[in-house]
Amino acid sequence: MKKMQNQIQAIIEKTRKKYTFKPIKNNVTDVIVQTILSQHTSDKNSWKAFEKLKKRFKKYEQILKEKDSELEKTIRSAGLSKIKTKRIKKALAELKKINLKELEKEKPSKIQKELTKISGVGPKTAAITLIFGMGKQAIPVDTHVFRVSKRLGIATGKTPAKAQEELEEKIPEKYKAMLHVSLISIGRTVCKPKNPKCEECILKKHCNYYKKIFQVKKNIEQRF
Numbered sequence: 001m002k003k004m005q006n007q008i009q010a011i012i013e014k015t016r017k018k019y020t021f022k023p024i025k026n027n028v029t030d031v032i033v034q035t036i037l038s039q040h041t042s043d044k045n046s047w048k049a050f051e052k053l054k055k056r057f058k059k060y061e062q063i064l065k066e067k068d069s070e071l072e073k074t075i076r077s078a079g080l081s082k083i084k085t086k087r088i089k090k091a092l093a094e095l096k097k098i099n100l101k102e103l104e105k106e107k108p109s110k111i112q113k114e115l116t117k118i119s120g121v122g123p124k125t126a127a128i129t130l131i132f133g134m135g136k137q138a139i140p141v142d143t144h145v146f147r148v149s150k151r152l153g154i155a156t157g158k159t160p161a162k163a164q165e166e167l168e169e170k171i172p173e174k175y176k177a178m179l180h181v182s183l184i185s186i187g188r189t190v191c192k193p194k195n196p197k198c199e200e201c202i203l204k205k206h207c208n209y210y211k212k213i214f215q216v217k218k219n220i221e222q223r224f
């Protein structure tokens, strides 16, 4: 446990030298709708759908009254439009019953618990809402954060949701959002799914995967 805490501390020290990031306050409903639109598609496609939706519906109230087929047409570029239409409508109906101003006064863990009660809002979406909507700390685990944190060895959970639970506990509060952004960037640039470019990675000294590879190489060299 102590060893892992030291490893996490070292990773934070390395990443914070390169990445700075502070949580942002924004319209919470916008962030939830955007995140639902972004499921299983690229940022470009989901952003296009969100822009179209905001242009067509000036108030979210209008979406609730609109036919599903109309909303599906509007958000088509984000893909899975039938499913996303249902999710957005359900989430908006449930959000209407929540006093977001009051909720924002709670601790991040309590907010996250309440947000995941909304249809279509899982742990990742709730954590994204905390960072990009409420200006609070959280560490959402997407596909990049999942892969990189598992290779580093700071998360062992078999699913992103499990890994998120672990990281929420292990990462000091004030560095969660910064680490989320750093691990995404590292995942996109060097720690790719296939053939990670470990030699270029700022975290190689603190990475279990790299150490294993290094050890295997050393063993092979010693045998010949």
Ligand code: SF4
Binding pocket: 148, 151, 152, 190, 191, 192, 196, 197, 198, 199, 201, 202, 203, 204, 205, 207, 208, 209, 210
């Ligand atoms: S050292 Fe390699 S495996 Fe480890 S985080 Fe960096 S790129 Fe990924």
